[in-house]
Amino acid sequence: MIDLKMKAVLVVHGGAWAIPEELSKASVEGVQSAARQGFSVLKSGGCALDAVEVAVRAMEDNTAFDAGHGSVLNTDGEVELDALIMDGRTLASGAVSSVKNIANPVSLARAVMEKTDHVMLTGRGANLFAERVGVHTVPTETLVTEYERKEWEKPKKYMTGVKELFNSQWAHDTVGAVAVDCSGNVACATSTGGIRNKMVGxxxxxxxxxxxxxxxxxxxxxxCTGHGESILKVTLARLILFHVEQGKEVSQAVEVSLRYMDERVQGGGGAIAVTPSGKWAINFTTERMAWAAVENDVLWYGLDPSDKFQEELQ
Incomplete structure (x- = not known):
């Protein structure tokens, strides 16, 4: 069991975008389930790195989200997956991009971190590595829902207008998790199928x-979650932690950074964050973001900007 002197916390998100009503219930239930599964690792004394991997794998296995099963299709009708995982204790990190036929890219990213001297593998090289270390592959069609196939078959246009993109039901987005364990170690993981009808690669x-x-x-x-090109331009995750290092409360750091991204590059998105002391924050500038957090056996969750519900874990 966890050391009660330290507060273990896990927070997850299911992507910041205009989640349509037909997906809202599944999205909320999906993040709740992922948060419970990830927190169970922490409660049994497990490390933050294991907890975020378990939580993200749960969402990659859930067709309500754009990661693993449920991923969107690129212009050629293919699934190309991206993921990262990072250990705050050592700064060890692993990532994969544009991989195909991998149901759980977050676990492949962890294999890159633990079994290579590299941080990121991409495309064919990442898939060859997956074969070498025995990561299970699946046919593309098993990762694509009927809902996504119908959406993909609508008129295709890669939309570069951020406000139009993330405040429409055309977009779909990322999943992620952050955690702090009973030893005060933090970790993060993020996984996505990207943007529907994105260019190949x-x-x-x-x-x-x-x-x-x-x-x-x-x-x-x-x-982080949201318009990837905008997030890249401001290095959003590191920007948030920069503000924490400058003395801001974590909730303020997230808010200030998202506002900066909006003002500087007109980018919409969201983020979840946790500190080694167990303080956590969620914020988003899109229409909706499914999220859940567990601390002290209480599950918090929400979807719309004003939501913050709670329930006791059983």
Whole structure:
């Protein structure tokens, strides 16, 4: 069991975008389930790194989200997946981009971190590495829902207008998790199928250390979601932790950084963050973001900007 002298916390998000009503219930239930699964690792004394991997794998296995199963299609009708994972204790990190036929890219990213001297592998090289270390592959069609196939078959246009993109039901987005364990170690993980009808080979923020996520025991852990190109331009995850390091409360750091991204590059998105002391924050500038957090056996969750519900864990 966890050391009650330290507060273990896990926070997850299911992507910042205009989640339509037909997906809202599944999205909220999905983040709640992922948060419970990730927190169970912490409650049994497990480490933050294991907890975020378990939580993100749960969302990659859930077709309500754009990661693993449920991923969107690029212009050629293919699934190309990106993911990262980072250990705040050592700054060890691993990432993959544009990988195909991998149901759980977050676990492949962890294999890159633990079994290579590199931080990121991409495309064919990442898939060859997956074969070498025995990561299970699946046919593309098993990762694509009927809902996504119908959406993809509508008129295709890669929309570069951020406000139009993330405040329409055309977009779909990332999943992520952050955690602090009973030893005060933090970790983050982020995973995505990207933007529907993206160019072949397009890589957003999700696998890029410092943009889609960052974890450092000196400040905290962050996972980001939203318009990838905008997040990349401001290195959003690292920007949030910079503000924490400058003395801002974590909630203020997230708010200030999202506002800066909006003002500087007109970018919409969201972020979740946790500090080594167990303080956590969620914020987003899009229409909706499904999120959940667990601390002290209380589950918090929400979807719309004014939401913050809670329930006791059983």
């Amino acid at each position: 397009r890589v957003g923020d999700s696998p890029v250390i410092g943009s889609g996520g960052y974890a450092d025991n000196h400040s905290g852990a962050v996972s």
